Amino acid sequence: xxxxxxxxSVPIGNNKxxxxxxxxxxxxADLIIGEEYKETSKLLRLNGLEKPFELLNEHSTHDEIxxxxxxxxxxxxxxxxxxxxxxxxxxxxxxxxxxxxxxxxGLKIIPGATALASALALSGFKxxxxxxxxxxxxDEKRRREELIKYFSYQHTLxxxxxxxxxxxxxxxxxxxxxxxYRIFLGLNLTADDEIQVRGTLKEVAQKMENLPKxxxxxxxxx
Numbered sequence: 312x313x314x315x316x317x318x319x320s321v322p323i324g325n326n327k328x329x330x331x332x333x334x335x336x337x338x339x340a341d342l343i344i345g346e347e348y349k350e351t352s353k354l355l356r357l358n359g360l361e362k363p364f365e366l367l368n369e370h371s372t373h374d375e376i377x378x379x380x381x382x383x384x385x386x387x388x389x390x391x392x393x394x395x396x397x398x399x400x401x402x403x404x405x406x407x408x409x410x411x412x413x414x415x416x417g418l419k420i421i422p423g424a425t426a427l428a429s430a431l432a433l434s435g436f437k438x439x440x441x442x443x444x445x446x447x448x449x450d451e452k453r454r455r456e457e458l459i460k461y462f463s464y465q466h467t468l469x470x471x472x473x474x475x476x477x478x479x480x481x482x483x484x485x486x487x488x489x490x491x492y493r494i495f496l497g498l499n500l501t502a503d504d505e506i507q508v509r510g511t512l513k514e515v516a517q518k519m520e521n522l523p524k525x526x527x528x529x530x531x532x533x
Contacts, residue, residue, distance in 0.1 A: 480529075493511055
C-alpha cells in the first residue's frame with residue numbers, strides 16, 4: 312500500500328476560507344489526525360463530515376506518535392489538520408511529519424490560510440527578507456535574550472504568541488528595543504471580529520489594556 316499523508320491547511324478565523332480540495336481530501340481520508348477534539352469536531356461538522364479521528368498535540372508522547380505513524384502506514388490516505396492554519400508551522404505536526412519522511416510515507420500539501428502570510432500581507436511592511444520567529448521562550452530572561460538577538464536583525468520579524476501572553480511580550484519589546492519600531496498586531500485575523508492595530512512599539516504597548524484575549528500575530532519592521 313502506498314500511504315500518503317496530506318498536510319491540510321484549515322481556516323485561521325473565517326470558516327469559509329477552507330478550500331474545496333481540503334474538504335474533498337478529508338472526505339476521502341481513511342485516517343484523520345487533528346490537534347484538539349473540540350476544534351477538529353467543529354471543522355468536520357461545519358463541512359458536513361462525520362468521521363472518527365485521532366489526536367496529535369503538545370501532550371502526545373513519543374509512543375503515541377509512533378502508534379500514529381503505524382496507523383498512517385496502514386492507511387491509504389491520511390489527513391493531518393491543526394486547530395488553525397497549516398500543520399507543522401509552530402505546531403506538533405512537525406515531529407510526526409519527520410518520522411513519516413524517514414518511514415517512506417508520501418507527503419502532499421493542501422495549501423490554504425496561514426496567519427504568518429496573512430499578517431505579512433496586511434502589515435504594509437517590506438517583507439523581503441523577513442524572519443519568522445514563531446513563539447518566543449516562555450522564560451522571561453531567555454525571552455529577553457531572544458528579543459535582543461532578533462532586534463539586531465535588519466529586516467522584518469514575525470512572531471506568534473498566545474492570547475494570554477501577547478500583551479506582556481509587546482510591552483517587553485517596547486522596553487527592550489533601542490528604536491521605536493513600527494509594529495502590526497493582528498488579532499483573530501480573517502474572523503468577523505478581527506482587530507488590526509498599527510503604530511510604533513511604544514504606541515501599541517500603551518493600547519494593550521483595551522485589547523481582548525485573542526490569537527495574535529505580531530509583525531515588526533526593523
